[in-house]
Amino acid sequence: MSARQFSVGIDLGTTHSVISYSMLDDESQTVETLEIPQLTAPGQVEAKKQLPSFVYQYHDDEVNSDDLQLPWGKANRITGALARNLGSKTPIRLVASAKSWLCHGGVNRRDAFLPQGSPEEVSKISPFDASLAYLEHMKAAWENEFPDAPLAEQEVTLTVPASFDPAARDLTAEAARVLGLQHLTLLEEPQAAVYSWIHQQADGWRDQVAVGDMILVVDIGGGTTDLSLVEVTEQDGNLGLNRIAVGDHILLGGDNMDLALAYQLKMKLAQEGKQLQPWQVMAMTQACRDAKELLLSDSDVDSVPIVVPSRGSKLIGGTLQTVLTRDEVTASLVEGFFPQVSVEEHPQEQRRGALTQMGLPYAQDAAVTRHIAAFLSRQAAAIEGNDDSFIKPTALLFNGGVLKSARISTRLTGTINSWLTANGAPEAKLLQGTDLDLAVADGAAYYGNVRQGKGVRIRGGIASTYYVGIESAMPAIPGMAPPMEAICVAPFGLEEGSYLEVPGQEFGLVIGQPVHFQFFGSTVRRDDEQGTHLDFWQPEELEELPEIQVTLPVSEGRVAGEIVPVRLAAYVSEIGTLRLDAIAADNGQKWHVEFDVREA
Numbered sequence: 001m002s003a004r005q006f007s008v009g010i011d012l013g014t015t016h017s018v019i020s021y022s023m024l025d026d027e028s029q030t031v032e033t034l035e036i037p038q039l040t041a042p043g044q045v046e047a048k049k050q051l052p053s054f055v056y057q058y059h060d061d062e063v064n065s066d067d068l069q070l071p072w073g074k075a076n077r078i079t080g081a082l083a084r085n086l087g088s089k090t091p092i093r094l095v096a097s098a099k100s101w102l103c104h105g106g107v108n109r110r111d112a113f114l115p116q117g118s119p120e121e122v123s124k125i126s127p128f129d130a131s132l133a134y135l136e137h138m139k140a141a142w143e144n145e146f147p148d149a150p151l152a153e154q155e156v157t158l159t160v161p162a163s164f165d166p167a168a169r170d171l172t173a174e175a176a177r178v179l180g181l182q183h184l185t186l187l188e189e190p191q192a193a194v195y196s197w198i199h200q201q202a203d204g205w206r207d208q209v210a211v212g213d214m215i216l217v218v219d220i221g222g223g224t225t226d227l228s229l230v231e232v233t234e235q236d237g238n239l240g241l242n243r244i245a246v247g248d249h250i251l252l253g254g255d256n257m258d259l260a261l262a263y264q265l266k267m268k269l270a271q272e273g274k275q276l277q278p279w280q281v282m283a284m285t286q287a288c289r290d291a292k293e294l295l296l297s298d299s300d301v302d303s304v305p306i307v308v309p310s311r312g313s314k315l316i317g318g319t320l321q322t323v324l325t326r327d328e329v330t331a332s333l334v335e336g337f338f339p340q341v342s343v344e345e346h347p348q349e350q351r352r353g354a355l356t357q358m359g360l361p362y363a364q365d366a367a368v369t370r371h372i373a374a375f376l377s378r379q380a381a382a383i384e385g386n387d388d389s390f391i392k393p394t395a396l397l398f399n400g401g402v403l404k405s406a407r408i409s410t411r412l413t414g415t416i417n418s419w420l421t422a423n424g425a426p427e428a429k430l431l432q433g434t435d436l437d438l439a440v441a442d443g444a445a446y447y448g449n450v451r452q453g454k455g456v457r458i459r460g461g462i463a464s465t466y467y468v469g470i471e472s473a474m475p476a477i478p479g480m481a482p483p484m485e486a487i488c489v490a491p492f493g494l495e496e497g498s499y500l501e502v503p504g505q506e507f508g509l510v511i512g513q514p515v516h517f518q519f520f521g522s523t524v525r526r527d528d529e530q531g532t533h534l535d536f537w538q539p540e541e542l543e544e545l546p547e548i549q550v551t552l553p554v555s556e557g558r559v560a561g562e563i564v565p566v567r568l569a570a571y572v573s574e575i576g577t578l579r580l581d582a583i584a585a586d587n588g589q590k591w592h593v594e595f596d597v598r599e600a
Contacts, residue, residue: 006154007448008142009192011441012134012172014099015222015254016050016401018441019138022449024155029449031199031442036141038080042067048081050437051137053222055095055130056083057115057123072140079137088286089309091279092118098130100223100251100360103161103168105546132175139179152180155451157444161219161226162188162463163249165521165545166578173575186576187447189440190217190228191243191458193399196443198456200433206239208431209395214383215431216393218372218412219440220400225250225368227375229382229391230458243460245379245391246523248543250371252363254289254402257333260366261288264332265306265322274320276308283309288324295329296405302326330407338411339367343390343419346374369415376419378524378540392425397434404436461493462572465525467534467542468580469518470507486520486542488532489580490570501569501583502531509582509591511552512560517580517593519545530570552582552591566591 005025011018019034035047042063056078063086068075078086087094095114102109104127112124125133142151158181160172169186176184194217198205209215213232219225227247233240262284266276276284284306291304308320347365363371376390383391396413403409409430417427435442450457467486489502520542522528534542554560566582573579580593 005149006146007445008151008154008156009441009444009447010135010138010156010158011189011192011438011444012099012131012158012160013053013221013440014097014224015053016437017053017134017138018050018438019142020438020441020445021154022445024449024452029199029446029454031445033438033441034138034141034145036080036138037071037144038137038141039068039070039075039078039082040080040085041082043069045070046081051080051134051141052084053096053098053134054083054087055079055098055114055125055133056086057093057095057118057125058086059093062086070140072144077133079133084286088283091115091282091285093122095125095130097223097255097360098127098134101127102131102171103164103249104360105165105167106361109167109171128171128175131172132178135175135179152182155183155185155448156181157185157187157192157447159187159189159192159440159444161224161249162190162228162243162246163224163226165249166466166519167546170577173577184575185447185451187444188228188243188246188463190219190226190246190399191230191460192440192443192447193217193219193397193434194230194241194443194458195446195450195455196434196439197397197431199442199446208429209239211239213394214391215395215397216372216376216391216416216428217397217399218403219398220253220368220402222254222401223251225252225363225371227372229379229393231383239456241456241458243458243463245375245382245526246463247371247375248523250363251360252337252366252368252371253400255285256362256366257337257402258285258289258292260332260336261285261292261324261329264328265308265324269308269320269322280308280310291324292329292333293401293404295324295326296333296407334407334411337366337368338408338415339369340411340415340418341367341369341373343373343376343423345370346377347371369412372412372416373419381524382526388423390419390423392420392423393428394426395431396428397431399434399436399439401437459495461495461498462490462576462578463492464521464523465492465528466490466570466578467520467522468568469520472535483535484518486534486537487568488528488530488534489568490572490578491528491530492523492526494570494572496572496576497574499569499571500530501567505531505533506565506567506585507582508563509552509566510561510563511558511591512554512562514549514551517548517550519548521545548593550593555589 007022009020022031033049036051037047040046109127112126139151209232211234215230217228229245231242231244233242262281287306303323303325306322347370469484472483522542565585569581571579582591
């Protein structure tokens with residue numbers, strides 16, 4: 001039997017990671033979820049369907065290395081459930097949200113700075129290394145279960161947020177390449193959720209949607225809110241799917257909600273005259289996460305005790321206790337994060353302090369409903385001939401652990417439907433049938449079969465239009481940099497495997513000296529073709545991407561500092577990463593500029 005016999009889907013999540021698989025020659029396309037062995041306490045191993053996406057940078061005095069034995073050998077890092085549990089007590093040693101840091105262009109994502117803000121004695125790792133650690137653990141778990149089918153030889157689909165920029169996509173792909181994964185594809189997480197729904201419905205999905213339907217995919221995970229629009233089309237007489245729009249990268253999810261509950265308890269305790277230190281609030285967050293899931297469920301539990309850790313002996317028993325109630329969770333989360341607003345109400349910018357800590361660029365407005373309203377309004381032009389002020393979805397597909405709560409999903413569905421009915425449109429149907437914790441990995445595993453022609457494929461290409469910045473040629477003005485213009489190098493929807501040259505234009509490329517490339521992306525300028533020249537744009541139209549600093553090599557016959565006339569071309573790889581090529585006009589020599597942001 002060929003070693004490449006599985007389609008493997010990996011959801012490398014902000015708070016949990018999952019691996020699912022399907023046999024490539026299985027006509028029924030059954031998808032299974034791998035139980036991942038992990039440490040849950042020192043010396044104790046359990047297999048779970050989710051691997052918590054945490055690394056704990058332990059001190060040698062905390063854990064005996066003999067207690068870190070996994071089925072495939074001794075762990076060199078503590079990842080998963082034990083990392084999360086230890087981090088709830090000592091958060092300064094816990095690496096969390098590596099996925100969010102991986103998409104943060106304001107930092108060098110290869111630098112070792114996590115846990116961010118921790119003391120010097122805590123060893124640090126980079127966001128890239130943390131992501132690699134989760135993948136290494138899952139690879140070891142896979143090969144422990146299937147020793148005759150090395151993961152490097154399987155068809156692997158690794159999911160990324162639809163809003164990931166090219167640099168974050170390439171870094172994710174590089175982590176997989178470091179582990180030797182040879183047959184790799186990247187897939188947007190909302191698309192994976194749709195594939196999971198299709199797989200669960202089998203042929204019945206065609207009975208639930210029709211040509212012209214617009215599916216709004218809302219994916220609220222631990223760290224991000226990811227939005228996509230998928231249109232139901234007709235292709236050769238059959239129903240097809242086309243992803244037509246994606247939202248911005250919104251750092252707003254379950255982590256924000258857990259922290260909100262922890263601060264709510266801090267204020268409650270303060271009213272009782274009990275003050276908490278910042279580390280205690282962070283340590284309470286994990287307890288709030290577990291309590292939140294219970295209190296938002298259909299259980300009969302109305303309150304959950306919360307233990308506040310202490311490092312001193314001043315408190316009786318060394319700890320302090322409080323209670324989180326169902327009413328408090330509902331008021332804080334449902335009303336705070338999912339308020340009933342109109343479709344005209346968009347995220348609000350808060351007044352900022354002059355100085356701020358260097359951290360993740362979290363969304364300033366916590367109202368998910370306002371972010372969805374803004375997305376539907378900004379993408380009004382995504383449908384040709386649409387004269388309405390916002391896109392009116394006809395179906396909703398939810399994904400992510402936050403939306404497992406019936407209270408939250410009901411509130412969100414009701415709010416979106418209120419926008420539709422107020423504008424004379426019918427209510428959107430809620431598509432159901434997926435496991436919101438496992439759907440992304442399951443859909444990714446199913447997608448491996450789709451790539452072999454066994455199922456309907458969602459079309460869409462790249463999710464943004466990309467531009468490269470060009471310095472204007474103008475006389476020097478004291479104290480003023482030359483204005484930046486932009487040339488479209490990769491239009492929206494450019495399919496994987498495409499290579500296109502920018503027509504009819506030459507530019508000067510500086511070689512042999514340190515230079516920087518400035519790139520921009522847009523999810524709203526959908527009609528710009530390759531070569532479109534912009535000398536002005538509104539701030540909300542283009543988003544500035546991380547700068548790439550590089551020294552391009554000098555070839556024989558050229559000198560450092562030479563300005564070489566070049567044409568530009570863009571290549572979208574088969575796995576979905578983007579590359580810019582500069583092609584010398586005189587001899588065709590190529591310089592490649594990868595979006596992997598190897599920051600100086």
